[in-house]
Amino acid sequence: MVMKHAGVYYRVSTDRQDLASQQSAVKAWIEALSPEKRPETLTEFKDHGLSGKNSQRPAYQALLRAAFERKIDTILVYRLDRLSRNATEAIQTLLTLDQAGVGFISVSQAVLNLGLDNPFRRTMLAAFSEIAEIERDTIVGRVKQGLEAAKKRGVVFGRPKSTTNEQLIAIQTLRAEGLSFAKIAERLSMPATTIKHLVKKEQERLIAKEES
Incomplete structure (x- = not known):
């Protein structure tokens, strides 16, 4: 099965950057395909001046909606970090897209060609799934250790007058x-x-810090 309806996602972190280099690379990649493998339709999704750590990017959310509504069958990006700066989140997104029957291709990273016609796609996704499982197990262990350590220090988890760092870390993990x-x-x-x-305020703080 080849891609028929592709969605291309572009992102730059600051308004001073432009998308031209990403667009040129994607265009060249598509033109290098044999005519029968080129997508019939191509929809572009663009986020300007937004961090890859911000999962609420408007175009990114629109891209995912289009994928899950099966308006597109393959997602193209210049590099995986355009999709997300968080490796764990990126892997989980790829696995979720696969479950929805949507392919993924990073045009500058051949190893990340998870197109629907790639015979090694299932093997690669199995490896990604294993990585995600290891990461989840690691996080669970850290959460338990963190909660126990916090309790030993006398931290009380309940309705706080002010949030402690331990509580915020527990929430995030x-x-x-x-x-x-x-x-x-x-x-x-x-x-x-x-x-x-608290989660929203911490996300806003991290985004402001990265863009400052």
Whole structure:
């Protein structure tokens, strides 16, 4: 099965950068394909001045919606880090796309050709899945150790007057483990609304720090 409807995702971290080099590379890659392998339709998704660590990028979210709604069958990027700066998140995204039957191709990284016609696609995705599982196990271990260490230091998990660093780390690691806000609230005995607010504020802080 070859790609028929491709979505191309472009991203630059600052408004001072442009997308020209990424666009040229993708165009050259497509033109190098034999005519029967070129996509019938090509939809572009562009994020300007946004960090790859920000998963709420408008064009990125639109890209994923198009993929899950099967409006596109393959995602093209210049490099994997255009999709996400977080390696673990990127791998999880690739696995989720695969479950939806959507291919992925990084035009400048041949090893990341997960196109639907790649005979080694399943083997590569199995390796990515194993990496993701190892990372999840590592995170779970760190969460447990962190919570135990925090409790020994007298940290009380509940409705805090002010959030401690230990509490924020616990929230972040549990989120990375894949727990919902409701589950984290139950685990830490904190209101889900408070947890959502803390996660949002921390994301805003990290984005501001990276772009400063």
